[in-house]
Amino acid sequence: MNDENKKTLDKDIYLGGVSFTQKLIFARYLSIMLKSGLTITEALEIIYDQASGKFKTIVNKISKSVQSGNSLSESIKQFPNIFSNLMINSTYAGEVSGTLEENLKSIAEQLEEQKELRSKITSAMVYPIIILVATFFLGMAMAFLVLPKITPLFEGMNMDLPVTTRALIAMSNLVEAHGVSLFLSIIFSFSFLIWLARRDFSRPVIHYLTLHIPLVKKITKNYNMASFCLTFGTMLKSGISIDKALQIAAKTVSNYYYRKNLITVAERTAHGSKLSDNLQEFDAYFPKLMISMVKVGERSGNLEETMFYLSDFYKKEVDFATKSLSTAIEPIMLIGIGIVVATMAMSIITPIYQITGNVS
Numbered sequence: 001m002n003d004e005n006k007k008t009l010d011k012d013i014y015l016g017g018v019s020f021t022q023k024l025i026f027a028r029y030l031s032i033m034l035k036s037g038l039t040i041t042e043a044l045e046i047i048y049d050q051a052s053g054k055f056k057t058i059v060n061k062i063s064k065s066v067q068s069g070n071s072l073s074e075s076i077k078q079f080p081n082i083f084s085n086l087m088i089n090s091t092y093a094g095e096v097s098g099t100l101e102e103n104l105k106s107i108a109e110q111l112e113e114q115k116e117l118r119s120k121i122t123s124a125m126v127y128p129i130i131i132l133v134a135t136f137f138l139g140m141a142m143a144f145l146v147l148p149k150i151t152p153l154f155e156g157m158n159m160d161l162p163v164t165t166r167a168l169i170a171m172s173n174l175v176e177a178h179g180v181s182l183f184l185s186i187i188f189s190f191s192f193l194i195w196l197a198r199r200d201f202s203r204p205v206i207h208y209l210t211l212h213i214p215l216v217k218k219i220t221k222n223y224n225m226a227s228f229c230l231t232f233g234t235m236l237k238s239g240i241s242i243d244k245a246l247q248i249a250a251k252t253v254s255n256y257y258y259r260k261n262l263i264t265v266a267e268r269t270a271h272g273s274k275l276s277d278n279l280q281e282f283d284a285y286f287p288k289l290m291i292s293m294v295k296v297g298e299r300s301g302n303l304e305e306t307m308f309y310l311s312d313f314y315k316k317e318v319d320f321a322t323k324s325l326s327t328a329i330e331p332i333m334l335i336g337i338g339i340v341v342a343t344m345a346m347s348i349i350t351p352i353y354q355i356t357g358n359v360s
Contacts (some may be wrong), residue, residue: 018082020118022055024111027087031104042067048200058082064213085248086231093238103238110234113311117223118320124219128329135337142344144179147172150348164347209258215328219321224258225290226314233307242303243270254290261285274298 005297026047033043044063051059058079065075076083087107094103151172161169175182196202212221231252235245243266250262265278276295279286291308297306 002011018055018058020111020115022051023083023087024108024115025103026055026059028108031101031108032100034104040072072100085251086234089232089240089244089248090238093235097239099239100142105161106234106237110230113230114227117226117315120319120322121223123217124326127326128333131333131337135340139340140183143171143175144183148176152294162347162350164343165351168347197219203256211255211257215325219318219325220255221285222314222317222321224255225286226318227312228253228258228262229290229307229311229314233311235306236304236307242275246275258285275303 029047029050030040030043033046034040041063044059044066048056048059048063061078062072062075065078066072071092073088073095076091077088080088085234090099090103090107094100147168151169161201197206207220228249232245232249234241235248240248246262246266246269250259253259253262261282265275265282268278269275274295276291276298279291279294283291288312292307293310294303297303
């Protein structure tokens with residue numbers, strides 16, 4: 001939702017954006033009400049009554065646009081930062097073919113599945129993030145509150161201190177001398193890294209790393225393939241041509257390299273070559289299983305159903321990979337934290353043990 005955080009639409013500034021859930025409900029409610037026999041205007045008026053926040057203003061403008069004679073697709077096209085190409089083009093295809101309610105239902109189903117996919121990935125990352133944050137603040141508390149009170153005892157000892165103890169004293173002195181600057185530097189560094197990660201110019205590097213880091217590369221690949229297959233299948237079901245559906249699906253994948261390669265595939269397919277042959281040129285991103293299934297779909301004329309099957313398959317792979325990630329990260333983090341705690345404990349206990357031994 002980064003593109004929605006701040007935008008100007010018809011001289012109105014929207015700061016909060018529109019949530020994924022609001023757009024999902026919008027498509028679902030429209031589909032249900034059109035199927036029940038209501039007109040688009042009546043349906044939009046009901047949705048307006050139910051909407052809240054910034055989205056209420058947007059629904060009102062869409063309703064007024066439809067009342068003035070514009071189609072629904074033309075009306076939502078005024079808000080490109082809110083409604084995706086998938087929704088705009090699928091709505092247009094539904095209006096042309098007379099299957100608007102079915103297309104809106106397909107959009108809502110896809111949004112629900114995308115939300116489920118994101119939730120699984122987010123859930124897998126919650127525990128590691130909580131542990132990292134807790135460890136960071138515990139480390140800060142030790143550095144700023146505990147160490148400055150302990151290290152003066154060791155500095156007065158007339159004995160050779162262990163390397164870990166000397167390192168602990170040096171760190172304590174650094175914190176005592178430059179504590180505020182050090183804390184602000186850490187906060188600034190984290191904030192800068194988060195800001196940098198969200199910039200367009202850094203995406204090729206970050207997305208390259210996510211495709212090659214052992215613990216996350218499988219999730220990244222399966223998530224992007226599931227997203228592509230689902231969007232592409234939905235577009236074909238809406239009656240959109242293969243090349244146009246590929247262009248739309250390419251814009252919905254999150255990874256820079258998948259998007260770039262799919263745009264190339266769309267351009268080549270538009271010139272008459274087969275989709276499976278074009279995907280095979282990028283076999284590092286699209287596995288043999290997917291390419292073989294696409295070939296079968298092209299030959300049988302059931303490419304749409306094939307894409308939905310592949311979407312379900314890769315969603316299950318994402319689910320399995322996220323569970324494996326959680327299982328792998330937990331012991332690694334516990335071992336790392338254990339090593340840090342054990343090192344600090346030994347740094348403090350060893351000199352005390354030496355003093356006790358000398359006294360005895």
